[in-house]
Amino acid sequence: MSVEVTERSEPQPATEQTPLVRIRGLRKLFPITRGILFQKRIGDVHAVDGVDLEIFKGETMGLVGETGCGKSTLARVVMRLYEATEGTIEFEGHDITQAKGSDLRDLRREMQMIFQDPFASLNPRKTVGSIIGAPYRLHKVVPRNKIKTEVQQLMELVGLNPEHFNRYPHEFSGGQRQRIGVARALALRPKLIVCDEPVSALDVSIQAQVLNLLEDLQEEFNLTYLFIAHDLSVVKHVSDRVAVMYLGKIVEMAVGQTLYRNPKHPYSGALLSAVPIPDPDLAAAKKRIILEGDVPSPIDPPSGCRFHPRCPNAQFPKCSEDEPELLPHHPGQVAACHFPLEDRAIIDTPADG
Amino acid sequence: MAEPLLEVKNLSVHFPTDDGLVKAVDGVSFSLLPGETLGVVGESGSGKSVSFLTVMGLIDTKRAIIEGEIIFQGQDLLTLPPDEMRTVRGEKISMIFQDPMTSLHPYYKVGDQIAEAVRVHQQVSKQEAHEQAVEMLRRVGIPRPDERADQYPHEFSGGMRQRAMIAMALSLNPDLLIADEPTTALDVTVQAQILDLLDRLKQEFNAAIVIVTHDLGVVAEHCDHIQVMYAGKIVEAGDRRDIYYGAHHPYTWGLLASIPRLNDSDVKERLSPIRGLPPSLIFVPPGCAFHPRCPHVFDRCRTEVPELLPADGHHASRCHLSLAEKERIFQEEVMARS
Numbered sequence: 001m002s003v004e005v006t007e008r009s010e011p012q013p014a015t016e017q018t019p020l021v022r023i024r025g026l027r028k029l030f031p032i033t034r035g036i037l038f039q040k041r042i043g044d045v046h047a048v049d050g051v052d053l054e055i056f057k058g059e060t061m062g063l064v065g066e067t068g069c070g071k072s073t074l075a076r077v078v079m080r081l082y083e084a085t086e087g088t089i090e091f092e093g094h095d096i097t098q099a100k101g102s103d104l105r106d107l108r109r110e111m112q113m114i115f116q117d118p119f120a121s122l123n124p125r126k127t128v129g130s131i132i133g134a135p136y137r138l139h140k141v142v143p144r145n146k147i148k149t150e151v152q153q154l155m156e157l158v159g160l161n162p163e164h165f166n167r168y169p170h171e172f173s174g175g176q177r178q179r180i181g182v183a184r185a186l187a188l189r190p191k192l193i194v195c196d197e198p199v200s201a202l203d204v205s206i207q208a209q210v211l212n213l214l215e216d217l218q219e220e221f222n223l224t225y226l227f228i229a230h231d232l233s234v235v236k237h238v239s240d241r242v243a244v245m246y247l248g249k250i251v252e253m254a255v256g257q258t259l260y261r262n263p264k265h266p267y268s269g270a271l272l273s274a275v276p277i278p279d280p281d282l283a284a285a286k287k288r289i290i291l292e293g294d295v296p297s298p299i300d301p302p303s304g305c306r307f308h309p310r311c312p313n314a315q316f317p318k319c320s321e322d323e324p325e326l327l328p329h330h331p332g333q334v335a336a337c338h339f340p341l342e343d344r345a346i347i348d349t350p351a352d353g
Numbered sequence: 354m355a356e357p358l359l360e361v362k363n364l365s366v367h368f369p370t371d372d373g374l375v376k377a378v379d380g381v382s383f384s385l386l387p388g389e390t391l392g393v394v395g396e397s398g399s400g401k402s403v404s405f406l407t408v409m410g411l412i413d414t415k416r417a418i419i420e421g422e423i424i425f426q427g428q429d430l431l432t433l434p435p436d437e438m439r440t441v442r443g444e445k446i447s448m449i450f451q452d453p454m455t456s457l458h459p460y461y462k463v464g465d466q467i468a469e470a471v472r473v474h475q476q477v478s479k480q481e482a483h484e485q486a487v488e489m490l491r492r493v494g495i496p497r498p499d500e501r502a503d504q505y506p507h508e509f510s511g512g513m514r515q516r517a518m519i520a521m522a523l524s525l526n527p528d529l530l531i532a533d534e535p536t537t538a539l540d541v542t543v544q545a546q547i548l549d550l551l552d553r554l555k556q557e558f559n560a561a562i563v564i565v566t567h568d569l570g571v572v573a574e575h576c577d578h579i580q581v582m583y584a585g586k587i588v589e590a591g592d593r594r595d596i597y598y599g600a601h602h603p604y605t606w607g608l609l610a611s612i613p614r615l616n617d618s619d620v621k622e623r624l625s626p627i628r629g630l631p632p633s634l635i636f637v638p639p640g641c642a643f644h645p646r647c648p649h650v651f652d653r654c655r656t657e658v659p660e661l662l663p664a665d666g667h668h669a670s671r672c673h674l675s676l677a678e679k680e681r682i683f684q685e686e687v688m689a690r691s
Binding site for chain 2: 066067173174175176203204205206207208209211212215230231232233234236237260270271272273274275276277278279280283284288290291293294347
C-alpha cells in the first residue's frame with residue numbers, strides 16, 4: 001500500500017521502472033478514397049500524428065482535448081482495435097503492435113475498455129448477467145457453472161443489486177448502465193482499463209458516483225487507467241498526470257496540479273479557462289482565453305504549430321513555419337509551444353488557495 | 354417593481370399512464386422579469402424540461418392534465434386558442450434544445466430552415482427572409498454566413514449547429530428564450546462560447562433567458578436567479594449568490610458537492626455524490642420527496658411535505674431543517690470543500 005502512495009505522489013516515476021504501456025511515434029491515418037469500383041486514395045485523416053506516451057502501473061493517465069483531436073482513436077489503437085499506421089506500442093515491455101491470434105486474445109484479457117454511451121454500448125436484447133458474463137464465456141477462464149456466481153459478485157462490487165441478474169439494460173438508469181459497463185470491463189481482472197468519456201453522458205450527481213467507484217476499484221485491484229474526457233475538471237480530479245491533445249498530437253503533459261497552476265500551452269490555458277466553476281466570484285476572477293472557431297480539419301493540418309490559426313499568442317512567421325517540440329518546463333511538465341504562457345496565467349489564487 | 358414578463362402560478366403537469374399518474378411537474382410557481390436570466394437546475398426527470406415545454410405549449414393536452422396558470426405579458430397561455438398560441442410561440446417565446454444534431458432537418462439547407470421560421474411569422478419575400486437568415490447567422494458568430502446558409506446541417510460542427518439553432522430562435526426577436534440543456538452535448542470550450550454568445554445576445558435583443566441544465570457549474574457565471582427542481586417541485590430558489598454562497602436545501606448541497614472542483618490541492622479528494630437515484634414520479638416518496646437520499650433526514654421529513662418558505666426577500670427553500678441548522682451545515686460541510 002505504501003508503495004502505491006509514493007508512486008502516485010511522484011510527479012514523474014523513476015525512469016528505470018518499465019511502464020505498463022509505452023507508445024513510441026504512434027501514427028494512425030485513415031485513408032480518404034474516391035470512386036466506387038476503383039478506389040483512389042486522395043488523402044488521409046491524420047487522426048493520431050506522432051504520439052509518444054508512457055503509462056505507469058497503478059497511475060491514472062488523463063487525456064483531454066476537444067472532439068476530433070484524436071483522443072479516442074489513440075485509445076483504440078492502444079487497445080489494438082485499430083491497426084497503427086506507424087510507431088510501436090509496448091505492453092509490459094513486449095511489442096504488441098503486430099500481435100495476432102492467441103497472443104492478441106491473451107492481450108485482450110489484460111486491457112479492457114469502458115465506453116461513453118451507456119445506452120449504445122450494451123446489447124438491449126441480452127440480460128445484464130449475460131452481458132457481464134460474456135468475457136468469461138469467451139475466454140473460458142471460469143467453468144460454465146461458476147459464471148453466475150462470479151457475475152453476481154462483480155455486480156455487487158460495482159454497486160448493482162445481484163438479484164437484477166436477469167434484467168435487461170433498459171430497466172436500468174444511465175448511471176447504473178455505466179456500472180454494468182464497468183463490471184464487464186472488470187470481469188477478466190485486466191491490468192489496464194481505458195475509460196473513454198465514461199461520465200460525459202451522465203448527470204453531475206451520478207457522475208460523482210461513477211468517478212468514486214472507478215477510484216475505489218483502482219485501489220482494490222491496482223488498476224491502471226487511461227482516462228479520456230473533454231472536461232478538464234473531471235480529468236484533473238481523477239488523474240495523476242494529464243496529457244492535452246490537439247489535432248493528433250500531445251501539446252502538453254504535466255501532473256494535474258502543475259497543469260492547473262501553470263499551464264504553458266495556450267491551448268491548455270483555453271481548456272482550463274472554459275471549465276465551468278460553480279463559484280461566481282472565482283469564475284469572474286479567472287482569466288479567459290476564448291477560442292474562436294472549431295478544430296481545423298485533420299485532413300490537412302495547419303503548418304508549423306497546429307494551434308497557430310486559433311492561438312491568441314501566435315507570432316508569425318515562427319509559429320506557422322516551425323513546429324514546436326515538447327520541451328520541459330516545471331518538474332514533470334512538458335509543453336510544445338514557442339511562446340508559452342506565464343506562470344499562473346489563468347487562475348491566480350494564492351498558493352494556499 | 355417591474356411587471357413580470359412571465360409568471361407561472363401553481364403549475365402542475367400530470368401524465369396518466371398505464372402504470373399510474375406521472376407527476377412530472379407538481380405545483381411550480383415562479384416569475385421572470387424582462388431581461389433577466391433564470392437558471393433551472395435539476396437531475397434528469399426532475400420536471401425542469403416539462404415545465405418549460407408546457408410554457409411553450411408543446412405538451413399535448415390530450416395526454417396530460419395541466420393545471421395552474423402561465424401568465425405571459427398579461428395573457429394566460431394555457432387558455433389561449435391554438436392559433437394564437439402559435440403566434441406567441443416563435444415570435445414571443447422561442448426555445449433551443451439539447452441536441453442540435455436532431456433538431457435541425459437533415460434534408461434542408463440551414464439558411465432555408467431559418468428563413469422558413471421567418472416566413473411563417475412575417476409577410477416577407479423569400480429573398481428578404483433569406484437575407485434575414487444570413488444576417489442572423491452572422492450575428493451568432495458564424496464565419497462566411499452567406500456560404501454557410503447554403504450548406505446542410507451535416508456540414509456544420511456541433512457548436513455551429515447550436516449557433517444555427519440560436520439564430521433560428523432569435524430570428525423573430527422573441528422576448529423570452531428558453532434554452533433546454535443548450536450545451537450538454539458540446540465540448541467545454543464550445544460550451545463556453547455558446548454561453549458567452551447567449552449573454553451577448555441577451556443584451557443585444559433585450560430578451561429574458563431561461564437556461565435549463567443539470568450542472569450547477571454551467572450557470573454560475575450566467576444567471577441572475579437560480580431555481581433548483583427535484584421530483585417535479587422547486588426545492589430552492591434564490592439569487593445567484595444565495596445559491597452558491599448560502600444554499601439552504603440538502604439537494605442543492607448535494608449538487609454542489611458532486612461537481613469535481615478545479616482546485617489547487619495536491620491530494621485527490623473524494624467527491625461526495627448524492628446517494629441513491631432520483632425517485633419515480635409515479636410513486637413520489639411521502640413527506641419531502643428528497644428524504645430517502647437526504648443525509649440530514651429526521652422524522653418530520655418522512656411524513657410532512659415541507660413548504661417553499663422564504664428565508665428572506667428572494668431566497669426560499671423547501672426543507673424542514675431550521676434556518677440556523679441550514680447555515681451551519683452549509684458552512685461546515687459544503688463551503689469547507691470548495
